[in-house]
Amino acid sequence: xxxxxxxxxxxxxxxxxxxxxxxxxxxxxxxxxxxxxxxxxxxxxxxxxxxxxxxxxxxxxxxxxxxxxxxxxxxxxxxxxxxxxxxxxxxxxxxxxxxxxxxxxxxxxxxxxxxxxxxxxxxxxxxxxxxxxxxxxxxxxxxxxxxxxxxxxxxxxxxxxxxxxxxxxxxxxxxxxxxxxxxxxxxxxxxxxxxxxxxxxxxxxxxxxxxxxxxxxxxxxxxxxxxxxxxxxxxxxxxxxxxxxxxxxxxxxxxxxxxxxxxxxxxxxxxxxxxxxxxxxxxxxxxxxxxxxxxxxxxxxxxxxxxxxxxxxxxxxxxxxxxxxxxxxxxxxxxxxxxxxxxxxxxxxxxxxxxxxxxxxxxxxxxxxxxxxxxxxxxxxxxxxxxxxxxxxxxxxxxxxxxxxxxxxxxxxxxxxxxxxxxxxxxxxxxxxxxxxxxxxxxxxxxxxxxxxxxxxxxxxxxxxxxxxxxxxxxxxxxxxxxxxxxxxxxxxxxxxxxxxxxxxxxxxxxxxxxxxxxxxxxxxxxxxxxxxxxxxxxxxxxxxxxxxxxxxxxxxxxxxxxxxxxxxxxxxxxxxxxxxxxxxxxxxxxxxxxxxx
Amino acid sequence: xxxxxxxxxxxxxxxxxxxxxxxxxxxxxxxxxxxxxxxxxxxxxxxxxxxxxxxxxxxxxxxxxxxxxxxxxxxxxxxxxxxxxxxxxxxxxxxxxxxxxxxxxxxxxxxxxxxxxxxxxxxxxxxxxxxxxxxxxxxxxxxxxxxxxxxxxxxxxxxxxxxxxxxxxxxxxxxxxxxxxxxxxxxxxxxxxxxxxxxxxxxxxxxxxxxxxxxxxxxxxxxxxxxxxxxxxxxxxxxxxxxxxxxxxxxxxxxxxxxxxxxxxxxxxxxxxxxxxxxxxxxxxxxxxxxxxxxxxxxxxxxxxxxxxxxxxxxxxxxxxxxxxxxxxxxxxxxxxxxxxx
Numbered sequence: 001x002x003x004x005x006x007x008x009x010x011x012x013x014x015x016x017x018x019x020x021x022x023x024x025x026x027x028x029x030x031x032x033x034x035x036x037x038x039x040x041x042x043x044x045x046x047x048x049x050x051x052x053x054x055x056x057x058x059x060x061x062x063x064x065x066x067x068x069x070x071x072x073x074x075x076x077x078x079x080x081x082x083x084x085x086x087x088x089x090x091x092x093x094x095x096x097x098x099x100x101x102x103x104x105x106x107x108x109x110x111x112x113x114x115x116x117x118x119x120x121x122x123x124x125x126x127x128x129x130x131x132x133x134x135x136x137x138x139x140x141x142x143x144x145x146x147x148x149x150x151x152x153x154x155x156x157x158x159x160x161x162x163x164x165x166x167x168x169x170x171x172x173x174x175x176x177x178x179x180x181x182x183x184x185x186x187x188x189x190x191x192x193x194x195x196x197x198x199x200x201x202x203x204x205x206x207x208x209x210x211x212x213x214x215x216x217x218x219x220x221x222x223x224x225x226x227x228x229x230x231x232x233x234x235x236x237x238x239x240x241x242x243x244x245x246x247x248x249x250x251x252x253x254x255x256x257x258x259x260x261x262x263x264x265x266x267x268x269x270x271x272x273x274x275x276x277x278x279x280x281x282x283x284x285x286x287x288x289x290x291x292x293x294x295x296x297x298x299x300x301x302x303x304x305x306x307x308x309x310x311x312x313x314x315x316x317x318x319x320x321x322x323x324x325x326x327x328x329x330x331x332x333x334x335x336x337x338x339x340x341x342x343x344x345x346x347x348x349x350x351x352x353x354x355x356x357x358x359x360x361x362x363x364x365x366x367x368x369x370x371x372x373x374x375x376x377x378x379x380x381x382x383x384x385x386x387x388x389x390x391x392x393x394x395x396x397x398x399x400x401x402x403x404x405x406x407x408x409x410x411x412x413x414x415x416x417x418x419x420x421x422x423x424x425x426x427x428x429x430x431x432x433x434x435x436x437x438x439x440x441x442x443x444x445x446x447x448x449x450x451x452x453x454x455x456x457x458x459x460x461x462x463x464x465x466x467x468x469x470x471x472x473x474x475x476x477x478x479x480x481x482x483x484x485x486x487x488x489x490x491x492x493x494x495x496x497x498x499x500x501x502x503x504x505x506x507x508x509x510x511x512x513x514x515x516x517x518x519x520x521x522x523x524x525x526x527x528x529x530x531x532x533x534x535x536x537x538x539x540x541x542x543x544x545x546x547x548x549x550x551x552x553x554x555x556x557x558x559x560x561x562x563x564x565x566x567x568x569x570x571x572x573x574x575x576x577x578x579x580x581x582x583x584x585x586x587x588x589x590x591x592x593x594x595x596x597x598x
Numbered sequence: 599x600x601x602x603x604x605x606x607x608x609x610x611x612x613x614x615x616x617x618x619x620x621x622x623x624x625x626x627x628x629x630x631x632x633x634x635x636x637x638x639x640x641x642x643x644x645x646x647x648x649x650x651x652x653x654x655x656x657x658x659x660x661x662x663x664x665x666x667x668x669x670x671x672x673x674x675x676x677x678x679x680x681x682x683x684x685x686x687x688x689x690x691x692x693x694x695x696x697x698x699x700x701x702x703x704x705x706x707x708x709x710x711x712x713x714x715x716x717x718x719x720x721x722x723x724x725x726x727x728x729x730x731x732x733x734x735x736x737x738x739x740x741x742x743x744x745x746x747x748x749x750x751x752x753x754x755x756x757x758x759x760x761x762x763x764x765x766x767x768x769x770x771x772x773x774x775x776x777x778x779x780x781x782x783x784x785x786x787x788x789x790x791x792x793x794x795x796x797x798x799x800x801x802x803x804x805x806x807x808x809x810x811x812x813x814x815x816x817x818x819x820x821x822x823x824x825x826x827x828x829x830x831x832x833x834x835x836x837x838x839x840x841x842x843x844x845x846x847x848x849x850x851x852x853x854x855x856x857x858x859x860x861x862x863x864x865x866x867x868x869x870x871x872x873x874x875x876x877x878x879x880x881x882x883x884x885x886x887x888x889x890x891x892x893x894x895x896x897x898x899x900x901x902x903x904x905x906x907x908x909x910x911x912x913x914x915x916x917x918x919x920x921x922x923x924x925x926x927x928x929x930x931x932x933x934x935x936x937x938x939x940x
Contacts, residue, residue, distance in 0.1 A: 209939060222932070224925040224926065250927055258911050261688040268712075269678060270681040274684045277683060282690060283689030394936060401922045436918065443645065446671065446674075456618070591920060
């Protein structure tokens with residue numbers, strides 16, 4: 001056997017199971033018990049668009065240095081699913097370890113790997129008398145075997161199980177017994193790994209494991225979202241489900257009534273229409289969807305833009321076009337959402353890259369929609385939204401909830417009227433009134449057709465230009481209001497990397513590898529919003545070579561930058577990743593080295 | 599302020615209920631409906647500040663600009679008005695809502711939203727100005743055009759019409775009526791009753807398109823409708839604040855009590871039609887299928903169905919009236935979130 005370098009607190013474990021078998025819970029316990037050992041960890045759930053019976057994988061990366069982006073290489077492969085064994089075996093390099101269910105051993109076609117055959121199916125019969133539960137409980141057995149093999153502290157496993165089943169003591173006991181049973185089998189039958197070992201450190205103390213969707217939901221909640229209209233779609237559903245859960249728990253009046261309203265709409269067109277109607281009438285409306293949903297919302301987005309109605313769309317991006325790969329990640333909606341609808345539209349997009357930003361931007365997007373009186377997109381993706389990310393506890397938001405430029409009865413009476421679409425303050429943002437304000441000066445007529453400053457109908461070219469150019473000014477105002485990009489590095493390098501969203505951990509790791517292994521230094525900018533800020537534009541202008549990392553085929557952010565800053569077009573080098581898997585550092589490093597001619 | 603001339607119970611002249619000048623074709627049925635809406639709102643003494651007028655796209659959907667100038671209006675997207683109305687109802691349950699739609703807007707592009715609006719029972723008056731054609735795109739058939747009717751061009755429609763009233767009753771709408779734009783005597787009290795109904799009220803109004811569907815051979819023309827309509831009853835609306843209401847005895851036959859206490863009397867019945875009987879209503883409409891007769895009047899009036907806001911256990915106070923302090927969540931959710939994820 002080829003000798004490999006011993007790795008402490010640096011392992012990638014992949015578990016192959018069948019979806020609908022309950023393995024997700026076992027995998028979370030495995031990941032969390034490592035997290036409780038104080039070692040940074042991440043988990044990527046690669047699931048099929050199916051409820052039961054198709055192959056699914058869970059990839060856990062453990063790395064003491066904190067590099068937890070997805071890694072292409074696997075160190076330990078756990079094979080529980082006959083259907084995927086042959087392909088799973090190909091993922092292992094010489095000397096890696098395979099843990100496999102006994103009945104699948106005839107499928108092993110390699111002798112250059114370390115093989116551990118475990119009679120999981122036989123063992124589960126012993127530990128779990130209830131035949132129906134065995135499919136689920138069997139997964140806990142591999143947790144026990146892995147625990148012994150790489151040295152996961154038994155105490156932290158129990159702690160993780162308690163966390164997972166805090167409200168189900170019976171399930172907690174069954175799970176604990178099963179893990180211990182697996183562990184005992186391993187103690188008797190296999191030796192701990194000489195290559196991979198985990199040692200307790202103190203690098204996760206006080207940290208959380210969070211899915212982006214629930215973080216976005218918490219942000220929206222604190223942003224005062226009180227009308228929720230949605231249509232279920234993977235991978236966004238848990239955003240709305242989490243928000244609804246928070247509202248139901250924390251937004252009841254003293255007499256038990258809802259201080260909010262939720263509607264599961266008949267389709268995404270309706271969901272967005274409801275949000276538009278609610279926000280027009282003075283509530284704070286939000287919807288969440290994915291690419292196919294935003295496509296259906298396109299006409300409505302144009303109306304909200306042109307009639308200037310606050311609205312929030314959370315787009316948790318997945319692979320398209322069409323149904324595409326509905327359970328795989330992608331950043332393919334950037335271009336579509338930036339210009340969503342027909343005619344001269346251009347929207348504001350907030351693009352979080354961490355769970356903290358999901359939370360903060362969730363708040364921010366609710367306010368910005370009101371302040372800018374337009375539709376605003378919060379662009380997440382499946383990787384950020386549905387996988388577990390390590391982060392610090394969220395801090396209370398100190399900013400106040402804003403209702404934007406809203407005129408009261410008193411203001412209307414003092415001013416003796418108002419013009420709905422007049423640029424009073426020179427920032428392109430007009431004032432508005434809500435139905436129900438008891439003043440004869442309050443009413444105006446909202447329409448998607450051409451309108452004058454006083455909202456009356458017009459087809460005049462002069463009026464049209466005045467209005468559409470003001471909307472452009474408003475877009476420029478947004479440039480100053482959106483979250484600033486994050487800048488890392490000295491700012492003095494010739495070369496730079498630009499990325500956004502969930503690419504961040506992979507880019508950070510790639511920067512480290514490029515510097516340490518290849519002697520290449522880069523400045524790094526992570527864009528967090530469109531339109532681009534002044535500093536963002538400056539950064540691109542000030543670098544000779546700008547490598548744009550995107551998770552889509554055609555470089556959608558590049559297209560926007562090239563169109564808005566054509567003078568910088570030629571210095572941009574696309575670094576693109578679009579196979580549906582979360583982006584890895586090596587994918588970035590490889591392409592950058594190629595671009596550098598190495 | 600000195601008010602000259604006649605005013606209603608809240609001291610407003612009828613002019614206050616008018617809107618901008620209509621840009622529809624001269625003689626359009628929709629303009630007659632607009633006049634009836636103005637009259638009904640004036641007579642009821644509606645507070646314009648607490649009413650919104652919504653529409654989709656089409657000739658009918660232009661009309662909210664022509665009435666209630668002191669009310670907020672929203673001429674939205676083709677077929678999507680029900681979604682806007684749902685959102686408005688969620689944001690501010692105290693507002694009265696008048697939605698104006700057409701047969702293309704409702705029976706074709708917006709059908710999905712229309713049926714879900716009924717299912718949710720969003721309180722509003724939903725008016726369909728039904729002329730059997732797409733007026734604004736110059737006269738194509740709509741989904742309510744009768745089988746065998748033909749266009750000015752001679753083109754014959756071979757598809758059966760969708761009966762919006764039958765559909766609405768089947769879906770549980772509690773106030774379903776049919777009228778004719780040229781019959782303000784029936785339409786005004788009908789609109790008044792619809793506005794007194796706490797839930798969705800559908801009024802399907804034959805409203806002839808003077809330009810594209812008023813010719814010989816059209817089953818939605820003025821002439822045809824006048825000749826073939828058969829009112830089920832004459833209507834007399836007694837609002838809740840009217841003194842004559844004292845004479846009304848609860849349970850009186852052929853009187854419909856509205857949610858706000860107003861009463862709609864059904865007079866001069868030709869036949870013994872009971873609009874509170876859902877099966878009788880569906881049976882009546884079924885009998886009319888393919889016939890030349892257009893029954894008008896209150897087709898169905900049920901009760902007991904919760905409004906969307908009640909079913910959803912919403913607070914009485916409009917969400918739009920919540921102060922920033924009321925909207926702002928406390929810190930507990932954050933504390934729970936943080937501890938739950940560590």
